[in-house]
Amino acid sequence: MDSRHSTVAANTLLGLAYRSREAELTQDYPQVLTLLCSHFIGMEEGFAAIRKLAEGRVRLRLWAEESLLLTLTPEELAVRSGVDDHVRSSRPTPPSTLETDALFIPVLSLSLLSRLTQLDTSDSFVQAIVSALCAGKPVGAIALGAQPQHYLWGERGLAQVRPLLQAKMQAMVAEVEGYGITLLEPDQLSNWPASAAAPLHKQVLTAEDIHTAYRLGSSRISLRQQAIVTPLAADLARQYGIELQTNSKR
Template structure:
């Protein structure tokens, strides 16, 4: 007959290994909880498109939930299928034919524009919200959400345009484009090179989460303001026919005020806390 102590130890080891295998299976199968929600808005340009998709992939690997919005032109130039090839089948894609993503916008911690075209930039600079991207960007700004846009496609002096020999515009036109960029920047959009898009996005998310923790932290109650009750205040009450002067719990009453109250027949009452 086997020793009972030996049997007990064998059973404990078997149960330990079963629990360990179960925990490992659960950990492997459970999807990572998204830490942040990001809305990415593509307009119909090609400059910086691939770099923008790469930046979104990095954010996705950081456990960010992505909602990708495609303008009508972006549907043709980029396409939902290309987005899914880069970001997976489960990514949420919104087009102009989809229901308006108001809820997704409100839940977003950050709005990114990986490709900001000159056309969209001009509309934003003149506060025109006649397309899905411009409406979402303007509403994001009005909701106080951080907005980051890659400026390469909108910048007339960008190196990519030079490589395509599209940097020969008259100086007046160049200045007009640059003025639009300035206006958009002044509206609160963080314009950056698309190659820095991922880094700027992570910084914005860190600031957003830090701000949320500060807002959630309990604030120390401000000390109650103390008023000084002097003889003049008591006299004013008496001369107006009053017979009672109520003071707040923290108010300070001068000795002369007490004497004046006694002389004028005014009763000083301290309010309850």
């Protein structure tokens, strides 16, 4: 069979697979935005993690960084990841955190890690991650690409990492974990993001928040479900004409 026929056959099988999941994809499952980076280690494990997560009751959307799209076509990405819903743009605007229930980073590359520790929100991935964290959305990452003590580094002949470089990587990983990013092992994906979906604490809106919003000229405040609004805050919001809008997403 020539390459043209092989491509047609592969696309046909892929289409059948997705159509067989059509009923599942229409369910009200959590939507997880997957940020896929290119890295010199952990790519196969990252693709396997995406496929594993896709087996659960979630809806996945894949956002691949531009450098990865230079080496893999969207069709190849769909085959390797099992996800055909892609953010399609060479320089995409980050999807709204209100449209996403969780973020998943299957390959925490050193490049992304460095930009994230610098809070470089001019980078689209960093902006999406920071926005999700600020909105209380679960963000999970598999960090073996920044953990030279992991056995995979030895298998790839990359075990000769000097102590200073290893300490730098560990410090950056610890820093982003402190931001609220959950570090995951591949065997933990069956329990995530459901285990992390509950907010760390309830949102409480006080009179001080209303005064601050009024001084800033805000006309609307978005609230999570289960948010607590103090009576004085509710009275001030009516007085200042500030709408309290409950977000239907978690």
